[in-house]
Amino acid sequence: MLAPAKIEERRRHLEARLRHAHERLRGDMPDEHRTWKTKVLIPDILDALERINQNIYGICERCDESIPLARLMVRPEARNCVSCQEANEKEREHAA
Numbered sequence: 311m312l313a314p315a316k317i318e319e320r321r322r323h324l325e326a327r328l329r330h331a332h333e334r335l336r337g338d339m340p341d342e343h344r345t346w347k348t349k350v351l352i353p354d355i356l357d358a359l360e361r362i363n364q365n366i367y368g369i370c371e372r373c374d375e376s377i378p379l380a381r382l383m384v385r386p387e388a389r390n391c392v393s394c395q396e397a398n399e400k401e402r403e404h405a406a
């Protein structure tokens with residue numbers, strides 16, 4: 311589990327990302343960026359904030375292992391550890 315201070319720091323970072331995403335949406339951007347922000351990035355950030363509230367932030371949804379802090383520093387909205395993320399992507403490729 312992450313230390314409470316680290317989680318609080320990630321929460322502030324996520325909230326800043328969310329504000330930034332909303333600000334960017336008010337400006338001009340290519341449609342695919344807009345779609346990605348509204349359909350992927352913003353829901354992922356909201357989901358991560360919700361997981362912080364539920365005290366399950368930083369735990370992989372697939373294998374229940376802790377997601378390394380280094381990964382959460384780069385992608386604070388990550389739901390999975392790297393190996394599960396790759397497994398998910400492979401499954402998605404097969405499903406498509």
Ligand SMILES: [Zn+2]
Pocket residue numbers: 370371372373374375390391392393394395
């Ligand atoms: Zn995992």
